[in-house]
Amino acid sequence: MTTREVFINNKHQLRAGWRVAAYIISFFILTIPFAFIADFTSKTFKEMPLVKDGLVTAEAAIIAGLTAFLLLRLLDKRRFVSIGLHLNRRAFKELAWGLLIGFMMLTTAVGLMWVMGYEEISLAPNDMNYFLLGFLGNILLYIAVGFNEEILFRGYIFQAFIEGTNKWIPLITISLLFGAAHLGNPNVSVFGIANIVLAGVLLSLAYIQTKSLWLPIGIHIAWNFTQGFIWGLPVSGTTVVMPLTISQETGPDMITGGTFGPEGGAMCTLVCVAACVFVWKFFKPSEEMEKIVEEAVMTAPFKPAEPAAAASEA
Template sequence: MMLPTEPNTPPNSTVWRVIHFPLVLLVIGFVFVMAGNVTAAVLARLVPPLHNNPVEMLQAAAFAALVAGAYVAFVRLIERRPVSEFGTKGWAGELGVGLLFGLVLFSTVIGVIALLGGYRVIGYGSFAVLYPSVALSIFSGVGEEIVLRGLFFRLIERWLGSWIALALSAALFGALHLGNPNATLFAGFAIALEAGVMLAALYMVTRRLWAAIGLHAAWNFAQGGIYGVAVSGFEEKGLLRPDMRGPEWLTGGAFGAEASLVALLVNVAFGIALLVIACRRGNFVAPFWARR
């Protein structure tokens, strides 16, 4: 078992000990990140709307950088430590591997669904449909990974250990998707297991956010931008126009292929493999009572 990421608490300071309690840090960190989101939302309203324009991707990257900057400010000012989660050494390689995994995983899911008769291509979209899909994937990948893995999982893990943090963060991730269009209880359950576990496990393997952000963004982009499948219940246009037919266990229904049994099995298998790697590297954190 490895030691958790600890804040730099000044000795003999009761105030900082209280501030650095994991649940207190979680609340403060959420306020910082929400401030970044609100700033991005305000700036987005000041910019003329862009549709099917490559500048849309640059705007999304800038807004995502605001959210990441808010997280960095929280870590530096409140936790008073280096932001190891966004370490620059080897970041491009980790991000690239994450992007590759995301594309391969969802392509595998669609390939299996197609082999079973649930997906076929009936047309093609213009290249311009990629711009909004890339923009949405960048912002959701960065924002959700910072909140769910950078804040929630990391801080709960420091307190209650890896296994409890894994269960709670996965459950929260699934629950947050229940408010999406066409969501079902099974869809939330599938998201919790296939994405919540897998992305937390990937963070445990690398102890950084780059690979998880890449996988999350590429998974979403492959769904909507390439294969034209609904992304967590939200309809998107893609390069391919599909006809998806068959039982919901195969296609995922209106929520999208994420709610299919195929996606659940593929991603859970990959998530378990990542957990095994994390375990062999000694990257599991014990709960605070075991460390003492």
């Protein structure tokens, strides 16, 4: 194997492993200047935790997206929309489907626990101003979380691995990393991490089936928002600020998830498996998105220059 072949594949593209390494290094380099902005944001809004967390997470999403944009344009010579963020009518449809799926998953899980007598739900004693602040703060936070985590876990790195291997190895690997990223969350449990890995499988399938990030982003946003704001339950172990309702779990932790929230219980497993089947069976890429991805995959940024034609003899 030549030195060139170590770095460049037979399609004249940087090999997947080097592309991933370039993304990780570039991401951390871009994090340095943004760290000062995040510190300023945290100090400025320290009395408003929802706003602070939402803005800091939005800044992280900007770093993730900007890193992908720079590498796609400068290293891979591809259009940014090839990452799965093409904005058209189909994008809004997939986003809407994602929001509906995420909402129905969590509401079904909570509803089943309520029917079984494992959940007590009551409206939080909030006035209208408190409700509006809670709604806006939580929606900002969970939109930022959805974009940030999907660009990081289902964006450039995931897609580079798919091109370098196949879709199944990256799906398993990224889903395990997605679970590992939550190991430091409060009240974490083995069952909770297993369910987050399963949620990672669902979100990865949502990308694979559409070749777009809009469906997984929608699922992610609605899952967190419904769990935290609407039903007032911990989101991956994190207590929610200013929820619409207060839910008290009274059943066994194996079913309800306990202090980690529904993601730590069997109801989450049930709805995640059902959603995986639904996404796998009923979604497929649009023709436009398939063309965009095909065009991107065929790009050859490191193709050697054609040798100049020999000068004709006199």
